[in-house]
Amino acid sequence: MNVVIIEDETSVAQNLSDLLFEINPEIKVLVVLETVQSSIRWFQKNNAPDIAFFDIKIADGSSFEILEKTKLNFPIIFTTAFDEYALKAFKYNSIDYLLKPIKKSDLEKAISKYQNLYTGDRIILDNNSKLIKTIREIKRSNTTNIYKSSFLVSYRNQLIPLDVHHIAYFYLENQLVYCRTIENKKYKISLTLEKLENQLNPRLFFRANRQCIVAKKAVRHANVVDKRKLKVVVVPEHFSEIIISKLKVTLFKKWIKE
Structure with missing residues (x-):
C-alpha cells in the first residue's frame, strides 16, 4: 500500500x-x-x-x-x-x-x-x-517486508523517505540518534537504537554495541583488539571506534559471513 x-x-x-x-x-x-x-x-x-x-x-x-x-x-x-x-x-x-x-x-x-x-x-x-x-x-x-524499508528524515526543511539500503550505520551522539549514509550524509533519527534494532533486518544490520548499529555493506574489516574484542572499520569512517565485546564476537562473525 x-x-x-x-x-x-x-x-x-x-x-x-x-x-x-x-x-x-x-x-x-x-x-x-x-x-x-x-x-x-x-x-x-x-x-x-x-x-x-x-x-x-x-x-x-x-x-x-x-x-x-x-x-x-x-x-x-x-x-x-x-x-x-x-x-x-x-x-x-x-x-x-x-x-x-x-x-x-x-x-x-x-x-x-x-x-x-x-x-x-x-x-x-x-x-x-x-x-x-x-x-x-x-x-x-514472509522474509523482507516485515522490516523497515525507509525512514523519514529532515533535509532542507523537507521530510524525505531515506531507503535503509543507503544507510551505513546508526549511532548515538550527545544522547541523540543519527544515521550516516553510504554517501557520507548525516541525518537525525527520531527513534532509539533499541527500537531501530527491532525494526531493522538482522541480516543487513548488526547491533555492535550500545552506541552503534552497523550495516553489513559498510563493514570493510575488523581488527582483533584487547585479546578477544573486535574493532570494526566502516566506510564512511565513524568518529569513534566501534568495538564489539568478546561476548558478541561469535555472533558478529556468523553475521558477516551470511
Whole structure:
C-alpha cells in the first residue's frame, strides 16, 4: 500500500509513519509534503498513491485548497487537531477523520475501513497477471517486508523517505540518534537504537554495541583488539571506534559471513 502524508509537523509525520509501519509493515510512505503548493506539484508529477493522509491546517494554508485545485481520485483520511472541519471533509473523497494526537486503535480502524471499501473484492476482479503479482508479494512479505524499508528524515526543511539500503550505520551522539549514509550524509533519527534494532533486518544490520548499529555493506574489516574484542572499520569512517565485546564476537562473525 503506497501512502502520501501531508503534514507540516515533523514529529507528527514521523509518529504517523511509525504507527502505519506497526499496523502493516507493507505500507510504504512515498513522501511527506508540508505545504499546499508542494503537494499540488507532487500530485501533478507523480502517480496517485493508494491512500493519503491530509492534515487540514498546514504551513501555507488549508489542504482543502489542494483538493480544489487538483483532480484527485484516491481515498483520503483527514488528520487534524480541530473537529469543526469534519462535515466539510466528508464532502471530498474522505473515508475517515482522525483527531490528533492520533491513536493507534483509531488508525487501525481507518486502515481497515479503507481495505474493506477499496480492496475487499479486488483480487476477484483483477486479471491473472495481477493475481500472480499479489502471490509474489505475499511470499516476499514472509522474509523482507516485515522490516523497515525507509525512514523519514529532515533535509532542507523537507521530510524525505531515506531507503535503509543507503544507510551505513546508526549511532548515538550527545544522547541523540543519527544515521550516516553510504554517501557520507548525516541525518537525525527520531527513534532509539533499541527500537531501530527491532525494526531493522538482522541480516543487513548488526547491533555492535550500545552506541552503534552497523550495516553489513559498510563493514570493510575488523581488527582483533584487547585479546578477544573486535574493532570494526566502516566506510564512511565513524568518529569513534566501534568495538564489539568478546561476548558478541561469535555472533558478529556468523553475521558477516551470511
